[in-house]
Amino acid sequence: MIGTDIEHLIKLLSRLPGFGPRSARRAVLHLLKNRESLMLPLSQGLGKAAEVIRECAICRNLDTTGPCSICANLRRDAALLCVVEDISDLWAIEKTGSFRGYYHVLGGTLSALDGISPDDISIPHLLERARNPAVKEVIIALNATIDGQTTAHYLADCLQPSGVKITQLAHGVPIGGQIDYMDDGTLSTALKSRKAV
Amino acid sequence: MIGTDIEHLIKLLSRLPGFGPRSARRAVLHLLKNRESLMLPLSQGLGKAAEVIRECAICRNLDTTGPCSICANLRRDAALLCVVEDISDLWAIEKTGSFRGYYHVLGGTLSALDGISPDDISIPHLLERARNPAVKEVIIALNATIDGQTTAHYLADCLQPSGVKITQLAHGVPIGGQIDYMDDGTLSTALKSRKAV
Numbered sequence: 524m525i526g527t528d529i530e531h532l533i534k535l536l537s538r539l540p541g542f543g544p545r546s547a548r549r550a551v552l553h554l555l556k557n558r559e560s561l562m563l564p565l566s567q568g569l570g571k572a573a574e575v576i577r578e579c580a581i582c583r584n585l586d587t588t589g590p591c592s593i594c595a596n597l598r599r600d601a602a603l604l605c606v607v608e609d610i611s612d613l614w615a616i617e618k619t620g621s622f623r624g625y626y627h628v629l630g631g632t633l634s635a636l637d638g639i640s641p642d643d644i645s646i647p648h649l650l651e652r653a654r655n656p657a658v659k660e661v662i663i664a665l666n667a668t669i670d671g672q673t674t675a676h677y678l679a680d681c682l683q684p685s686g687v688k689i690t691q692l693a694h695g696v697p698i699g700g701q702i703d704y705m706d707d708g709t710l711s712t713a714l715k716s717r718k719a720v
Numbered sequence: 721m722i723g724t725d726i727e728h729l730i731k732l733l734s735r736l737p738g739f740g741p742r743s744a745r746r747a748v749l750h751l752l753k754n755r756e757s758l759m760l761p762l763s764q765g766l767g768k769a770a771e772v773i774r775e776c777a778i779c780r781n782l783d784t785t786g787p788c789s790i791c792a793n794l795r796r797d798a799a800l801l802c803v804v805e806d807i808s809d810l811w812a813i814e815k816t817g818s819f820r821g822y823y824h825v826l827g828g829t830l831s832a833l834d835g836i837s838p839d840d841i842s843i844p845h846l847l848e849r850a851r852n853p854a855v856k857e858v859i860i861a862l863n864a865t866i867d868g869q870t871t872a873h874y875l876a877d878c879l880q881p882s883g884v885k886i887t888q889l890a891h892g893v894p895i896g897g898q899i900d901y902m903d904d905g906t907l908s909t910a911l912k913s914r915k916a917v
Contacts, residue, residue, distance in 0.1 A: 526783045528769045535762045539747045542738070550736045551769075552808055555782055558770045565732045566766035569751065572725045573759045576752060585752055586723045611749055 529555075581652075583628035583645060585610055593617070593626060600624045602659040606649060606678065608632055608666060616664060624662075627652060632670040633677055644674075646681070653687050663691040726752075778849075780825035780842060781810055790814070790823060797821045799856035803846060803875065805829055805863060813861060821859070824849060829867040830874055841871075843878065850884050860888040 529551060537547035554562040578584070579591035586592055593599065603624025607613050613626050631644040641647070653661055661682055665671035679689050695713040696705055705713075726748060734744035751759040775781070776788035783789055790796065800821025804810050810823050828841040838844070850858055858879055862868035876886050892910040893902055902910075 526773065526785075526789065528765070528773060528784055529782065532762075532765045532769050535758060535765055538758055540750050541743045541746065546738045548811060549738065549808060552782075552806075553737050554766065555769070555773060561732060561735055562766055562770040565729075566763050566770065568725070568729045568732055569759055569763035569766070572729050572748075572752070573755045573763065576723065576725060585726065585749075587725055588723075592723065609749075611745060614745060 582613075582626045583610070583630055584613055584626060601657040603662060604652060604658050604660070605662045605664050607664050608671065608674075612664060612666075629665075629674070632665065632668075632674040634670050634673075641677070641681075646678070649678070650681055650685070653682055653685055658687055660688040660690060663689065665691075667692075667694055779810075779823045780807070780827055781823060782807055798854040800859060801849060801855050801857070802859045802861050804861050805868065805871075809861065809863075826862075826871070829862065829865075829871040831867050831870075838874070838878075843875070846875070847878055847882070850879055850882055855884055857885040857887060860886065862888075864889075864891055 532551050532554075533544065533547045536542055536550055537544050539547075542550065554565070575587045576585050577587075577589055579586060579589060579594055581590045581594040584591040584593060588595060600623045603622070604627055605616065605622060605624055606627045606629060607616065608629050608631065610628055613628055616622050616626075627645065627649050629644045629646065629649070631639055633639055633641065633644070652658065661678075663675045663678055665675045675691055679691075682689050693716065694709070695716060696702065696709060702710070729748050729751075730741065730744045733739055733747050734741045736744075739747065751762070772784045773782050774784075774786055776783060776786060776791055778787045778791040781788040781790060785792060797820045800819070801824055802813065802819060802821055803824045803826060804813065805826050805828065807825055810825055813819050813823075824842065824846050826841045826843065826846070828836055830836055830838065830841070849855065858875075860872045860875055862872045872888055876888075879886050890913065891906070892913060893899065893906060899907070
């Protein structure tokens, strides 16, 4: 006999990634106990963001401005173009503060199983951007998964004729990683790509 | 360089139980990708619930009506009063469908460490409700933790003089539980409370 308004909220929240029915119930209770400080600001924040945030026509990042604040920033390095699968990857790289070029969000990876072809993700637009003579290097920053690496190979093949430099993220043991916990694939890659000290 | 509106949302969401900064980022992206079907309904649902849901003056359950739909239901069994720590416990018991009495939400447990005394949680109100001659049995359904059981003992002592029957949830091996995974406390309790087949 939970009220229908509460049930409705629980159902909506349980559709968020990482939430199930039980954790959504806990979250709703937490929200109801913190109305002024959390529930109302969240309601307003969601409403406002849904209204003002749009996709950047250049890189497909999400922002309140169009083009997004990264593409609109002329002080970044136009020679570097970093290709990522999803906006979350862009955010992760941007958070490191160690990349000063521009981004291109594919919005997915090629997948024969799911029937995703180059035209379904933003590959034609990427090739067009890479033809800009200002772009000297395309950094392929796709996940080290089968789909990610298939897409990376395809992209490298497509970009080759344009003469632009093509690089991809280094693979190896992550910082803080323990060797006896690493999988065979990571360890052999790290061995093969070993560097002089 | 994530937009401030997005950053604000991530911060709010990461204050939900079970969410950290990373999962809140994922959730915000998921919301932005599902504006019409999830983000706007969630915004409206939160706003509406924050406005209409209030605490029941009798049992401290949350509902859109006052008294709540459980306390207002005259077809429930007034002889049974079930004491729980939190509304989430009330929801969990109510979901089983096997209890037809009324509830009393304490809103916490006694805790010498945190300085929580009987007057800080809804104990005086519980004793008042238990004095109602219609109440024949008080079921103490508190967590099987130290604080929960301390509170249960205290409640039993307070309720004794009123002559009402006092019971508490059975402790033992949970349904589906495997004996070799149980802790010593559960196993000894289950042994001590063994029942004739």
